[in-house]
Amino acid sequence: MxxxxxxxxxxxxxxxxxxxxxxxxEVVRLYRPRVFRFLLASLRDRDVAENLxxxxxxxxxxxxxxxxxxxxxxxWLMKIAMNLVRDHLRSxxxxxxxxxxxxxxxxxxxxxxxxxxxxxxxxxxIARTQVAHLWNAVNELPAKQRNVFVLxxxxxxxxxxxxxxxxxxxxxxKTHLYRALAxxxxxxxxxx
Amino acid sequence: MTRETTNRDVQELYPESDAATKRDLxxxxxxxxxxxxxxxxxATRSTDSAMDWGWxxxxxxxxxxxxxxxxxxxxxxxxCVAALVPAVGFYRExxxxxxxxxxxxxxxxREADTALLDQVxxxxxxxxxxxxxxxAETDADYVSYQTTGExxxxxxxx
Numbered sequence: 395m396x397x398x399x400x401x402x403x404x405x406x407x408x409x410x411x412x413x414x415x416x417x418x419x420e421v422v423r424l425y426r427p428r429v430f431r432f433l434l435a436s437l438r439d440r441d442v443a444e445n446l447x448x449x450x451x452x453x454x455x456x457x458x459x460x461x462x463x464x465x466x467x468x469x470w471l472m473k474i475a476m477n478l479v480r481d482h483l484r485s486x487x488x489x490x491x492x493x494x495x496x497x498x499x500x501x502x503x504x505x506x507x508x509x510x511x512x513x514x515x516x517x518x519x520i521a522r523t524q525v526a527h528l529w530n531a532v533n534e535l536p537a538k539q540r541n542v543f544v545l546x547x548x549x550x551x552x553x554x555x556x557x558x559x560x561x562x563x564x565x566x567x568k569t570h571l572y573r574a575l576a577x578x579x580x581x582x583x584x585x586x
Numbered sequence: 587m588t589r590e591t592t593n594r595d596v597q598e599l600y601p602e603s604d605a606a607t608k609r610d611l612x613x614x615x616x617x618x619x620x621x622x623x624x625x626x627x628x629a630t631r632s633t634d635s636a637m638d639w640g641w642x643x644x645x646x647x648x649x650x651x652x653x654x655x656x657x658x659x660x661x662x663x664x665x666c667v668a669a670l671v672p673a674v675g676f677y678r679e680x681x682x683x684x685x686x687x688x689x690x691x692x693x694x695x696r697e698a699d700t701a702l703l704d705q706v707x708x709x710x711x712x713x714x715x716x717x718x719x720x721x722a723e724t725d726a727d728y729v730s731y732q733t734t735g736e737x738x739x740x741x742x743x744x
Contacts, residue, residue: 448644524617
């Protein structure tokens, strides 16, 4: 549904219209899962991801007159989300005295969320372990590499889209992706 | 993106890999697929459960964030003032001490000058000098004159 809706909303004029107050609920309905997924995968904290998702749409609503339609609506929202992640991590570093929130997802708990459909308990256990390891590995990536990794492998965006979103060259995006993959692979016990 | 496409995507980044590396990459692609499925699963559950997207909550949080930022700046400013007040007090006290010392020194110098001037004026106003004093002074003047004369001669030659 989201994919279909996103492809239908490619014309900037249509997107501008969608951003009107009357249609903003529809914008939220369409893009909220994507924004939330990106924030969740980047921050590993469900509550923070939910709050920042709300903040993202609030910012989009407040600044909707600045949206000129140069990029797609999805790209614009993801840019806002990316900036929110950056600001959140920066303020978290500055507030080093505050405790880590209890809502931060533990990778072990995260692995409990793996959709059903494993053939055997052993396969399920292996899958859980792999997801837990991968989540840890992603969390340890530098910000740029993590963004590129999440956008490519969780949000399934094309390199060109990621380049537009991050403001990098497609070749730089590819380099970041390669390095991210190498770091994740090494972290999970593979070779570089 | 399916597991196969993820695998192809990962393999693309390692074009010249041997069989062992390919197996390794397949495992990695599998893990990435599961990771993606997990994140999608959590997101679906979380966003389905809350229909209200939280406009009110977001606004309240925005306001509270603004208030918190203002409060933090106010606290930081108060701390700066609290740190500056004793420093300024100390500086002013130190400056006053230095000024008092300088004044005392000046006063001492003035007293010494006055004493010297008194001495000079008392010596000049002596009606009758000591009997040996002119001789001693003349003697000293003569030695001084001789030294000065020799120096002048040397300078003239040069």
